[in-house]
Amino acid sequence: EKRKIVNYEQKDVFKSLATTCIEIIAKHIDDMEALGDIGHINMDKISKILAKQRSLTESTSKLFYNIENTALTLYDVSRLDPPAFHTLTALNPNLEQLRLDYCRGVDSTVLPSFATSLTNLTHLELYGAFLARAPAFIEFFKAIGSRLQGFRLTHSPRLDFDCCQALVQNCAGSLTDLRLSNVGKLEDSWLPLLQRCTSLKRLELSYPGGELSLTNEPIIELLSTIGRGLEHLDLSGHPQLEDDVLIEGVIPHAPNLTLLKMSTVPLLTDAGVAQFFTEYNEKAGFEYLEMKNNPLLSTESLRALLDRSTSIAIRELSINGWKETEEEACKLLSTSCPELRKLDIGFVRSADDYLIKEILSGCPKIEEISCFGCNRVTEACPRKPGVNIYGVEAQSKR
Template sequence: MAANSGTGYLCHQCAKAGGQDPFKKPTIPKKRTEKRNITTFEERRFPTLVSLCIQLITKHIDDVEALGDIGAMNVEAISKALSKNRGLTPQNAHLFYNPTNASLTLFDATNLPSPALETLVYHNANLVSLRLDFCGHLDDKAFTVFSTGLPSLTRLELLGPFLVRSPAWQAFFKSHPKLEGFLVTQSPRFDEACIKALIKNCRKVTDLRLKEIGKMSDVFLSEIKGLKLRYLDLADPTSSCSEKAMIALLRAVGKTVTHLDVSKHDLLTDGFLTKGLQAHAKKLDSLVLGHLPELTDEGVGAFFEGWKGSPPLLSLDMSRNDALAGAALKGAFKHSGRRLEVLNINGWKDVPEEDLMIIGHVGTELRKVDVGWCRAVDDFVVKAWLEGEELRGVVQGGCSRLEELKVWGCNRVTAACPRRKGLVIFGIESQASV
């Protein structure tokens, strides 16, 4: 090794004595990786006076003594704004309370403990509709107050009532025979005894959501058959219900259901589509079939082709079904394309470019589209959707009403993607380094 003085060389022993390792391999500098910058194109507008007032109120919510008569819509907007930073507390929650309230929505009740939820009931005794999101502190004691203190309640929507046990659910159903809407998400203690109590006592229920229910089983489906439902959401169970039980359920309630969500019931196959939906669902306008790995492209295409006698859908979500491709998309648009307003095919990675063009040709009523992870989507496809295509000198098609487009994972869509006033585009990967 060269000596530090710059003249001559050192043997191995002298190099070690000087604190240098002659056998040490030189380190290779790590290659710097570039981060991808995700771009969102959104039209910038001057804020309205109402939005400015809502921002001001939410910023100083702890100093506000009363909201006054500002209208239910604005109260809900303030509640939604507070939920962004979890600013709703027992101290400021009373601003939303009023004995004359018929409806109350709190979008984030994370910071409301059980006594605060009891106070909510005492100050809103005439509620007809109640929605509480992230109500993890709701326990049996507080829910018992719900049973006794809200006699007029006909619609209850809860997200995350983890602590409510089976006896409390049953007592609530017995005390509310006029219940018309019961929508609950993430309730691990909701069991077969609860669903039986619901069906026995609340025969007027038309809107039912049992989403992410850990104890969901075929017994639930056999009980639900006794209701005349309009809205049905059974998505994301811990274990899938059987296809046979699901078909039997649709045979009983399919004539009246307008919204159906059976996502992640991974035992469902193409047979459920033909023997269940095609045969018995005649009024659906919103359908969610996400994450069903047994569905095939040809089977879904054939289902839509043969779904005669049913009106076109307004909303279709078949996301996270990576086996679906062109046949399914063409079948869906042949059946519902001219009326469809919301489309989600996130994860359909193998849809060919020529089949994607049908979205712009037929979907003239589309408002929201999610084509995330569809590999063939690029700037030219988006341009054809927005502007239509010129055929024989005449521009045809085009999604002129499109308000929201999601292209997450579509790395062929660049920052040069065409844009339009009134349209928000989410997820463009500009490949720019940060």
């Protein structure tokens, strides 16, 4: 026998007129000149469909441009070359927030122009800006200065220590949101610089790549300076971080978190994480918690989390890979998390059809359950309208 994976997705049998129109528009995007005014919400839906199709070109991208735009998100701009981004800045001069995914065309000529041409820009998010070199980042930070409130960068091999120094020197006072994810040169020496960013509310320093990792002491020192104002913290993907970061760093210095992500941090222990949840600020309610792919975490960690009076605030939870978590601890999910929307219990061996049933009945707002690798969850597991269940293993004969 071999296994196949079954997903139970709740889809509308009859699509709304708006949904049908959006799909038709996306299919015939090259005829966009005849479309007229569509509206911002529907524009975003069209942008997501085009991203799946990789259909956004220099010509069709103009559908999303407007002199009145203050925010613009394009989910796949991999087919846009540098001149197309100069067109973007010219046709959207009032942008305050700009997000570009798969933006290989953002090179060293384009990046500084975001600061000089978009004079109201305060937030920039880039995914995959591989061609922008260090001098361009430095020029961008110098040009935008104290206007910059949010900077999110994912997958960039060029950003280096000098860039970080320029970011801090020019933007530290105004910066409230910083993401450096999959930035290959990220290391401990950067962290003393970031201590000047005392206005930060959201900080992500994740997945530097390979065996690279930040270490305990520099992280603890950073949190001792900026942690008081943090609401979101993501330190995923650091193979050398240990329990001390939570016990000596987060507990005393970052008491106001609503989001915590420490996935793929394999040295975290069940006893240490349980101690963290037990001793962390009783008034702080985690709404988003992701600690997947940490093989030592198990029953005590989950029990300590769900024993907190504020566990009722949890909206999204991932304990993927907590293999040895006992059934009794998992059952607490249905009675402790009434606000839960999304749950990932992948590779939790005790998860079964009965647990799915309890979650569906005990968590009235649940929308999505992921159970990949849970071979006790079968095709006979309960379902509920409006809830998507992903990863059910079904048996099929060869």
